[in-house]
Amino acid sequence: MNPMRSFSILGARVIDPASGLDREGDVHVVDGVLAASPAPKGRGETQTISAQGLWVLPGLIDLHVHLREPGDSRKETIESGLRAAVKGGFTSVACMANTRPTNDHPSVTAWILKRAAEANLSRVFPVGAVSKNLEGKVLAPIASLVAEGARAISDDGRPVANSRLMRQAMEIARSCGTTIISHAEDPWLMEGSDMNEGPMSAELGLKGNPAEGEEIMVAREIALSRLTGCAVHIAHVSTARAVRMIREAKKEGVRVTAEVTPHHLTLTDRACASWDTHHKMAPPLRSEADQAACLEGLADGTIDCIASDHAPHGCEDKKVPWPEAACGVIGLETSVAATYALVVKKKIGLRRWIEALTSAPAKILGIPHGSLRVGSAADLVVFDPAARWKYSAKTEGASLSANSPFEGWSFEGRIVGTYVNGQKVFHEPTWRPRS
């Protein structure tokens, strides 16, 4: 028995939507695996951790992050990104292919997995590219990427402009049993744009990106999914019309899923009036009506999961005039608190929220995680629903970058402990559990 990976958490509220569990009680881990009871006596002392007033949830899963390595290690490394992940409660992340070089070759996939193993924090599921160098011209070797360990395929960062290429990618992806993740925006309507098109963009003199750009591409992806039978997952949904189409497509039986970011659920294009480039991302912050529809979509399950689109950028990329600033914000360390606020405000049910961070993304990636079922790997988090804390990316963030729209925000609810395979990978210093 590995004493470090056997312990019991006592007296917590244990919530696991995947198995329909929501009870007060204990959680037992033996040799890194969830067990019905503690290790038998005579096999050494099992550490016990008191978690009165706290919740134990399955380890969270973020299926859309940018770890920036290989190539942009000044913004983030795989290790620093995973430190941010575990701090935010994420025991599994899927990392996008827009690295340098692009993850369009199995050697890059293997390199990423090796670095992730060395970091020994969250599990990493690389997402391979649809097209070589994300140029959208020639297919990447999708079958090889999947064989090497890619759990989904995406050119995220960019839409795949050529419908014929996307169709072919979907056919191969389907035959390999994998999912295409789509950055669904019309490339020419979004080109050169700075923010959502609307009264705000007109007032600020910034080039607008109309909601219709997302509508057009989501419609296309649904149609191609229907044509090819491939599972398609719409990344960072931001508009009411996209939500509506996804809802209809699901009713029809099309294999479409979707995610939404915490920043789209908490901020609108009005935030851009501050001219703070930490409100610039793609797709852009949208209108209040779009946000309300996304929230409703998450609450009713049309949008399956929450995903941060964690996109680190340095000061030199963001501290410039708005049109020159890079798009994207970090989010691994604030996803939970920012969206828990919506639970507190009763905009989304507790169980749906947890599902959106655990079993739903697990299902999309096809990984055996996101639940607390006995026998599964002990990936779990301890969450303090009453903790009040202030977030500062600049002073306390684990990410190498600090480009967060939530800098200085006060939050309620905090991850205080994260375990992967029963191994403690994060512990919030202010949490002092009695044994």
Added chain:
Amino acid sequence: MRQLLSARELSPEIVHKLFDRAAHLRAEKSIPALLQGVHVLSVFFEESTRTRLSFESAARRLGAQVMSFATSQSSVKKGETLLDSVKNLLAIAQGPSVVVVRHAASGAARFLMTELGGVPVVNAGDGIHEHPTQALLDAWTLSQALGTLKGKHVLILGDIAHSRVAHSDLILLKMLGAKVTVCGPGHLIPREVESLARVAHDLDAVVAEADAVMCLRVQQNRHADMVLPDLGEYRRFWGLTAERGRKLKPSAAILAPGPANFGVEIDAEVGQSERSWILRQTSNGVWIRMAVLAEIAQGGLER
């Protein structure tokens, strides 16, 4: 006044104060050196002749030291950023300074204001956002031509969507009580303008009621995608041609922010007639900019 980034910062009171100040400065035989000991950093990251020279002339007339920075000769070619360039200029000036900036990025003037922590910034045009001193000189010129702006019909022609001049003009003219109509091709007039002006696409239907016409410059150099496929077509439908000039009220004033493309947005016959105030706009610009700089100097330049 601590800075001038946008026409939204103005009010009718401040505007009339600036007009009065400009008029006084113009009438003075000897101008007080209100900017003695002050450096005016003229930072132009976009091509400009008249605006830059206008600001520099205004600054010198008030006794300021002018440091002129134009990107074609600068270290921007070596990759130096806007912020670094201005910080270095301030380090050379080493004294009370005002930054006058023109840049291709909307929000650039505000960005500098935020990052420089206290140095006054005057926006000489930022991307497609605003050009507040142009709006001031346009409004002053119009008030000279028409006596007042209240209730007057002002017609603005052209590419409203990409014109920072139009954006500032629309805000200021509405503030001063003018009735504005914009006219141009559908894809160059954003829907949001409807809250500030009446939108028309048929120029011949509205030209006769105008008390003043402002012809925006056709901006072929700014667009990567050529949104105006044919300048002849533009002139035919939305140009202030000699023929349309004849339909105008005899008292109508003609303005243009310039430089005018005669034969495109305006025919020379109209643009160079006695009803044209285009050259007077240019002269007025100097006095208005002096008034703005003087107000800022009086607001105190120390951090």
